[in-house]
Amino acid sequence: MAPPKPPRRVTIVDVARHAQVSTTAVSKVLRNAYGASPEMRAKVRRAIDELGYRPLAAARGLRGQTYTIGVMLPDIRNPFFPEILDGITAHLEDTDYQVLLGPGCNGEKAEARVTEAMIDRGMDGLVLVAPVSPRAHLEHVASLVPTVVVGRHGHSSVYDTVADDDVAGAALVVGHLVGLGHRRIAHIEHRETDPIRSVEMPNAQRADGYRRAMREHGLDEEIDVVSTTYSQPGGYEGAKELLTRARRPTAVFAGADIVAMGVLEAFAEAGLTVPGDLSVVGYDNTTLAALGPISLTSVDQAGKEIGRNAARLLMERLADRQKASVQIRLSPTLVARRSTGAPTA
Amino acid sequence: MAPPKPPRRVTIVDVARHAQVSTTAVSKVLRNAYGASPEMRAKVRRAIDELGYRPLAAARGLRGQTYTIGVMLPDIRNPFFPEILDGITAHLEDTDYQVLLGPGCNGEKAEARVTEAMIDRGMDGLVLVAPVSPRAHLEHVASLVPTVVVGRHGHSSVYDTVADDDVAGAALVVGHLVGLGHRRIAHIEHRETDPIRSVEMPNAQRADGYRRAMREHGLDEEIDVVSTTYSQPGGYEGAKELLTRARRPTAVFAGADIVAMGVLEAFAEAGLTVPGDLSVVGYDNTTLAALGPISLTSVDQAGKEIGRNAARLLMERLADRQKASVQIRLSPTLVARRSTGAPTA
DNA sequence: GTGAAAGCGCTAACAT
DNA sequence: ATGTTAGCGCTTTCAC
Numbered sequence: 001m002a003p004p005k006p007p008r009r010v011t012i013v014d015v016a017r018h019a020q021v022s023t024t025a026v027s028k029v030l031r032n033a034y035g036a037s038p039e040m041r042a043k044v045r046r047a048i049d050e051l052g053y054r055p056l057a058a059a060r061g062l063r064g065q066t067y068t069i070g071v072m073l074p075d076i077r078n079p080f081f082p083e084i085l086d087g088i089t090a091h092l093e094d095t096d097y098q099v100l101l102g103p104g105c106n107g108e109k110a111e112a113r114v115t116e117a118m119i120d121r122g123m124d125g126l127v128l129v130a131p132v133s134p135r136a137h138l139e140h141v142a143s144l145v146p147t148v149v150v151g152r153h154g155h156s157s158v159y160d161t162v163a164d165d166d167v168a169g170a171a172l173v174v175g176h177l178v179g180l181g182h183r184r185i186a187h188i189e190h191r192e193t194d195p196i197r198s199v200e201m202p203n204a205q206r207a208d209g210y211r212r213a214m215r216e217h218g219l220d221e222e223i224d225v226v227s228t229t230y231s232q233p234g235g236y237e238g239a240k241e242l243l244t245r246a247r248r249p250t251a252v253f254a255g256a257d258i259v260a261m262g263v264l265e266a267f268a269e270a271g272l273t274v275p276g277d278l279s280v281v282g283y284d285n286t287t288l289a290a291l292g293p294i295s296l297t298s299v300d301q302a303g304k305e306i307g308r309n310a311a312r313l314l315m316e317r318l319a320d321r322q323k324a325s326v327q328i329r330l331s332p333t334l335v336a337r338r339s340t341g342a343p344t345a
Numbered sequence: 346m347a348p349p350k351p352p353r354r355v356t357i358v359d360v361a362r363h364a365q366v367s368t369t370a371v372s373k374v375l376r377n378a379y380g381a382s383p384e385m386r387a388k389v390r391r392a393i394d395e396l397g398y399r400p401l402a403a404a405r406g407l408r409g410q411t412y413t414i415g416v417m418l419p420d421i422r423n424p425f426f427p428e429i430l431d432g433i434t435a436h437l438e439d440t441d442y443q444v445l446l447g448p449g450c451n452g453e454k455a456e457a458r459v460t461e462a463m464i465d466r467g468m469d470g471l472v473l474v475a476p477v478s479p480r481a482h483l484e485h486v487a488s489l490v491p492t493v494v495v496g497r498h499g500h501s502s503v504y505d506t507v508a509d510d511d512v513a514g515a516a517l518v519v520g521h522l523v524g525l526g527h528r529r530i531a532h533i534e535h536r537e538t539d540p541i542r543s544v545e546m547p548n549a550q551r552a553d554g555y556r557r558a559m560r561e562h563g564l565d566e567e568i569d570v571v572s573t574t575y576s577q578p579g580g581y582e583g584a585k586e587l588l589t590r591a592r593r594p595t596a597v598f599a600g601a602d603i604v605a606m607g608v609l610e611a612f613a614e615a616g617l618t619v620p621g622d623l624s625v626v627g628y629d630n631t632t633l634a635a636l637g638p639i640s641l642t643s644v645d646q647a648g649k650e651i652g653r654n655a656a657r658l659l660m661e662r663l664a665d666r667q668k669a670s671v672q673i674r675l676s677p678t679l680v681a682r683r684s685t686g687a688p689t690a
Numbered sequence: 691g692t693g694a695a696a697g698c699g700c701t702a703a704c705a706t
Numbered sequence: 707a708t709g710t711t712a713g714c715g716c717t718t719t720c721a722c
C-alpha cells in the first residue's frame with residue numbers, strides 16, 4: 001500500500017541544503033562543469049546518493065539540455081529497425097543521454113506530428129530513420145534541433161546522414177544470381193512517385209542498382225521490374241504478375257524480406273518449389289530470413305553499425321553545432337541461404 | 346540553407362501580446378480551461394495559428410502536465426507488442442496526449458532505467474507491457490505516476506491491469522488438438538524461477554492452463570512439459586528433447602510463436618513433416634504465424650483491444666487518481682491454420 | 691572556487 | 707470573465 005499522495009520529489013535545493021553548499025555547486029557537479037573542487041564534488045555526490053536525488057529532465061531542459069535523444073522509426077514492425085535502435089542505444093549506454101522512440105509512423109503527416117512532439121518535449125537531438133517527409137521538412141527540423149537522417153540518400157548541409165549503399169546491395173544480389181547461372185532475374189520494387197524520394201529513398205536506389213547491375217552483366221534485355229509496395233501483399237501480387245510472363249524469370253529479387261514472404265507464398269500456391277523452380281532473394285536480412293522454414297538469401301545492412309554511427313554523429317554535432325555535415329555510407333553484404341540455387345530451365 | 350542559429354521559439358508571451366490578452370488567457374485556451382469567453386478563445390486561437398505557436402511540453406510539465414504517456418515494451422522485436430501499441434495510440438489519437446516509447450529492455454535493471462527515465466522526464470502516465478520487475482518496483486513506480494500494467498496477472502491497489510486470459514488460451518489449444526484426435530500433447534514453456542513471476546507472468550499461466558486442460562480432458566498421464574525459453578533457440582532445443590522421448594508426442598504446444606519457429610526448424614531437420622508427422626501450435630498470432638510458408642495455428646490475444654483498454658484506464662486514472670484500481674481480463678481466440686491436423690500414429 | 695540572483699515557459703492561486 | 711503574481715526545478719550569468 002503506497003501512500004495515495006506521491007511524496008514530494010527530492011530537488012536540487014534539498015541536495016544543496018543536505019550537503020551545505022549552494023544549488024549552483026550541485027548543478028556544476030551534475031553537469032561535470034568547471035568550478036567545483038574535488039572536495040566539493042565528493043560532498044555533493046554523497047548528498048545525492050543519500051537522498052536518492054535524480055534531476056528532473058524537464059526542468060533542466062528549460063535552461064539547458066534534457067539529455068534525451070528522440071528516435072523516429074517509420075514502422076516498428078519491420079524487423080530491420082530494431083537493429084538500428086540497438087546500435088544507437090549501445091553507443092549511448094554509457095552517456096547521460098536517454099533514448100526515447102516515437103510510435104511507429106507512416107506517412108508525412110504522422111512523421112510531422114512525431115517530430116514536432118519530440119521538439120516540443122525538448123529533445124536534444126533526433127535520429128530520423130528512413131523518413132518519407134519532403135526535404136524541406138527535414139531541413140526545418142534539423143534547423144531547430146541537431147538531427148541525423150538514417151537510411152535515406154541525398155545530402156544536406158544542415159543534417160548528417162548514415163545510409164547503406166543500396167546500389168551495391170542490389171549488385172550483390174544480381175552478382176550472386178548470375179554466378180549461379182541465372183539470366184532472367186526479375187525485381188519487385190516499391191512504387192515511388194515523388195521525384196525527390198525516387199532519388200533519395202532506399203527502395204529507389206535498390207531498383208536503380210538492379211538495373212545497373214543487370215546492364216553490367218550484359219543482361220539489358222532481361223531487365224524486368226514490377227512495381228508494388230514493400231509489404232507481404234505487395235510481394236504476393238508482384239509474384240503473381242511475374243508468373244504470367246511469357247518468358248518466366250528463373251529468379252526474383254524482392255526489394256525487402258517482407259516482400260519475399262509474399263513471393264514465397266505465391267509460388268507455393270502455384271505449386272512451384274524454391275529454389276527448385278525459382279530462386280528468391282530478399283533484402284535486410286531480418287530475423288524472418290533466418291527462420292528455418294524460410295531460409296531466405298538476403299542482403300545484410302549491418303543495422304547495428306548504422307545505428308552506432310548515427311549516435312556518434314549526433315553526439316559530435318551536440319558538441320559542435322557549427323561543424324560541417326557528414327555523410328556516411330556503409331557497405332552491405334550478402335547472406336546466401338537455401339532460397340537460391342542454380343536455375344533448372 | 347537554414348539559419349545556423351535556430352530562431353527563438355514562439356512563446357505564450359508572444360501569443361498574448363499578439364492577441365492583446367494576458368498569458369493566463371492563452372493558457373486557459375490551451376487547456377480548454379474554464380474562464381474564457383468564446384470571443385477570447387477565437388482571438389487567442391487566431392494568434393496561435395498566425396504565429397505557429399506550440400506549447401513547450403517541458404515547461405508545462407514544471408507546473409502541470411506534459412501530455413506525454415510513456416510506454417515500456419520488453420522487446421521491440423516481438424511482433425505481438427506493436428499490436429498493443431497500436432491500440433494505445435489509436436485511443437489517444439484524438440487527445441492532446443502523445444505516446445513515447447522506451448527502447449526495448451530486457452531484465453529488471455533495464456526496466457528500472459527506463460521507468461526512471463520516463464518519470465524524470467515528467468511523463469503523465471505509464472503503460473508497462475509484460476514487465477519482469479518485482480512487484481515492489483512496479484508499485485513504487487505506480488505510486489509516483491499513474492500506471493497501467495499490461496500482460497501480467499496479479500492485482501495491485503496502486504495500478505490497473507489489462508491482461509489476456511492465458512489459462513483460457515492454453516485450454517483453447519489443448520481443446521483444438523484433442524478435437525483433432527491428439528492425446529500425446531507436449532508443451533514448451535519459458536522457465537520461470539522467481540516465485541512471484543511464476544504466478545504473475547503469462548508464460549507461467551499458459552503452462553498452468555495447459556496442465557489444467559490436459560487433466561480436464563483426462564490426459565493427466567500425457568502431460569509433458571519442457572522448460573526452455575521463449576525464443577527460437579529455446580523452441581529448437583525443446584523440440585529436440587521431445588524427439589528423444591520413448592513415446593513421442595503427436596502435437597506440440599509452443600508457448601509463443603517464436604518458440605514454434607524453432608520447433609518447426611528442428612522437425613524439418615529431423616525429416617518430419619508438419620502436420621503430417623506432428624502438429625504444432627504457437628501463441629500470440631503474430632505476423633510470423635500468418636506467413637504463407639509457416640501458416641501456424643496460434644492463439645490470438647487481440648493486442649489492439651488490450652492496448653485500447655490500457656489507454657482508457659490510464660486516462661480514467663489521470664482524471665481521478667483516487668479511484669479504485671481496475672483489472673481487465675480479455676479472452677483469446679484460436680486461429681487454426683495448416684500446422685495442425687489429425688494425428689497419424 | 692563559490693554562491694546569490696535572475697529567468698527559462700508555463701500554470702495555479704489569487705485578485706479584480 | 708480577465709489579469710496579476712508567484713513560483714515549478716533547474717542552469718546561467720555575474721558578483722565576490
